[in-house]
Structure formats: structure tokens, C-alpha cells
Amino acid sequence: xxxQSYSPLENQTAAGQLxxxxxxxxxxxxVMILWASNTVVVKIAVRDxxxxxxxxxxxxxxxxxxxLFVKRHGAGFLLTGRQxxxxxxxxxxxxxxxxxxxxxxRFTTGGRVSLIIFSYPLLIPLVAPLFLRDEPLRMxxxxxxxxAFFGLLIALWYDVAFxxxxxxxxxxxxxxxxxxxxxxxxxxxxxxxxxxxxxxxFWQMNVGVSLFFLGALMFEEMDMAAVQFDAWTALxxxxxxxxxxxxxxxxxxxxxxxxxxxxxxxxxAPVFAIVLSIILLGESLEAELLIGGLLVGIGIxxxxxx
Numbered sequence: 001x002x003x004q005s006y007s008p009l010e011n012q013t014a015a016g017q018l019x020x021x022x023x024x025x026x027x028x029x030x031v032m033i034l035w036a037s038n039t040v041v042v043k044i045a046v047r048d049x050x051x052x053x054x055x056x057x058x059x060x061x062x063x064x065x066x067x068l069f070v071k072r073h074g075a076g077f078l079l080t081g082r083q084x085x086x087x088x089x090x091x092x093x094x095x096x097x098x099x100x101x102x103x104x105x106r107f108t109t110g111g112r113v114s115l116i117i118f119s120y121p122l123l124i125p126l127v128a129p130l131f132l133r134d135e136p137l138r139m140x141x142x143x144x145x146x147x148a149f150f151g152l153l154i155a156l157w158y159d160v161a162f163x164x165x166x167x168x169x170x171x172x173x174x175x176x177x178x179x180x181x182x183x184x185x186x187x188x189x190x191x192x193x194x195x196x197x198x199x200x201x202f203w204q205m206n207v208g209v210s211l212f213f214l215g216a217l218m219f220e221e222m223d224m225a226a227v228q229f230d231a232w233t234a235l236x237x238x239x240x241x242x243x244x245x246x247x248x249x250x251x252x253x254x255x256x257x258x259x260x261x262x263x264x265x266x267x268x269a270p271v272f273a274i275v276l277s278i279i280l281l282g283e284s285l286e287a288e289l290l291i292g293g294l295l296v297g298i299g300i301x302x303x304x305x306x
Contacts, residue, residue: 024253031245031250033272034246036270036273040277040281041234041280042113043113045102047231051099052215056216058235060212061236063209065240086195087203087207091208094205097177099212105170109281114273115155118270120179120185122148122300123179123183148296151291154292188200192254198251201248205243271290
């Protein structure tokens with residue numbers, strides 16, 4: 001369908017208001033479970049690979065698959081002058097968010113990374129009214145955010161240490177990544193109203209890979225011999241499962257549905273990620289972390305419930 005105009009269905013979905021069916025929720029839940037695993041495997045990858053190099057290799061491996069998909073299902077690759085600027089800005093946000101995620105995961109636990117990152121849906125309803133007219137701020141948004149913020153405080157304050165060996169540094173970096181991710185999601189949704197969703201995803205990743213490579217060459221070193229098998233496995237998993245399947249699925253859903261209500265099942269992600277951190281990373285189960293994750297989930301549900 002390269003070079004062809006949008007169909008009536010595509011014009012309708014640009015507004016992002018198609019109904020969210022039970023099938024869509026099941027699809028979204030599967031994506032959330034897989035994405036929850038990313039906050040665990042990223043710690044495995046960056047143990048041996050520097051943050052910029054890890055991001056470059058991950059998305060560099062995913063890019064050919066993305067190009068084939070866009071060529072088959074997209075509306076071509078060309079962008080206008082103004083669209084280049086818009087997608088370029090999106091790519092900068094994308095690079096910033098992934099870099100902060102990779103760096104922060106080195107200084108905190110997998111469970112705390114997941115809880116912080118998957119709190120970003122709470123910020124989306126606060127940011128969305130700035131860009132999207134059909135997603136106004138509601139009172140239940142503020143109520144849900146209050147509940148979830150309380151849960152986040154409970155989880156992160158437990159066993160926090162202010163010395164060099166504590167998790168505070170990593171937690172703060174992950175909070176910054178969470179904020180950038182919320183802005184990135186809403187801005188992406190805004191762009192899908194005027195630019196083909198697959199073009200956005202392809203060029204966001206393409207420009208991002210170039211920036212990751214430039215950052216790696218300028219600021220980091222890569223010792224291939226020091227990279228263990230589990231780090232390579234984690235990197236391939238991130239490339240194919242997270243960067244291809246999850247990104248394509250999320251872009252497809254985001255272009256067709258309300259970006260705030262899409263996050264109705266995000267409440268499950270922190271809990272899944274905490275459990276996976278215990279299984280795969282051997283981290284201890286902290287009651288405060290689990291309670292905080294549940295409160296964050298309740299807050300997200302309050303924000304997004306019909």
C-alpha cells in the first residue's frame with residue numbers, strides 16, 4: 001500500500017476514538033506482560049554492555065524487521081519538511097528515555113525500575129490535555145494519581161539509602177525516564193493524527209539508532225569479549241520481542257484508541273515485573289514494594305476506568 005492515501009478506516013482511527021473491545025484488552029495485557037519483563041532483562045544486558053551500546057545494538061537489530069513491516073503495511077517512508085522536524089523531536093525524546101532507563105537500572109533493583117517506569121500512565125492524563133483536545137483532565141485522574149503517588153512513596157522510601165551504594169541515584173534517574181516516557185507517548189499520539197503511524201515508528205527508531213551509535217562512539221567503549229551469554233540473550237530478547245512485537249503492537253493500538261484509557265491494564269505490569277525480578281534476578285520480595293505496586297495499579301485503574 002506504499003504511496004496510497006488513507007482508507008476511511010485509517011481516517012477514523014486517526015482521531016483515536018475507536019471502542020476498546022475485550023480482544024483489545026487481552027492483546028494489551030499480553031503486551032504489558034512482555035514489557036514488564038523488559039525492566040528485568042535490561043539489568044542483565046547493561047551488566048556487561050554500556051548504556052548507549054546496549055540501546056544501539058537492541059534497536060539496530062530490530063530496525064530491519066521494522067523496515068520490512070513498514071514497506072509491507074505502511075504508507076511509504078517519505079516525510080515532509082515539517083514532519084522531519086516533528087519526528088526528529090520525537091526521536092530525541094525516545095533516545096533520552098531509553099538512555100535514562102539503561103543508566104538508572106545499573107543503580108537500583110529490577111523491582112524498583114519496573115514500579116517507577118510503569119507509573120508513567122499516571123502522567124499521561126495530566127500531559128494529554130496539553131496536546132489532545134479529546135482527552136480532557138478529569139477529577140478521577142487527580143484522585144487516581146493521589147492513590148498511586150502514595151503507593152510509590154511507600155515502595156520507594158522503604159530501605160532507601162542516601163549513601164553512594166544506595167538505590168536513590170537509580171530511582172531518581174528512572175523517575176526522569178518515566179516523565180520523558182509520558183511526554184513521548186502523548187506526543188506520539190498527537191503526531192499520529194497527521195502522520196502515518198508506521199512512518200513515525202520507523203523514523204523514530206531509525207534516527208534513534210543513529211543517535212545511540214553517535215553517543216556510543218563519543219562516550220563509551222565496547223569490549224565484545226567481556227559480554228556474557230546471558231547479556232547477549234537479553235539483548236536479542238529486547239530487540240525481537242520488545243522492540244519489534246511490543247512497539248508495533250503499541251503503535252497500532254495507540255493510533256486507534258484513547259491514549260489514557262489504553263493504560264487500563266498497566267496496573268498489572270509492576271506486579272508482573274516484581275515477580276519476574278524475584279525469579280530471574282534473585283531479588284527479595286519486599287512487602288512495601290508489593291503494596292506500593294498494588295496501590296499504583298489501583299491508582300492507574302481509577303484514572304482509566306470507564
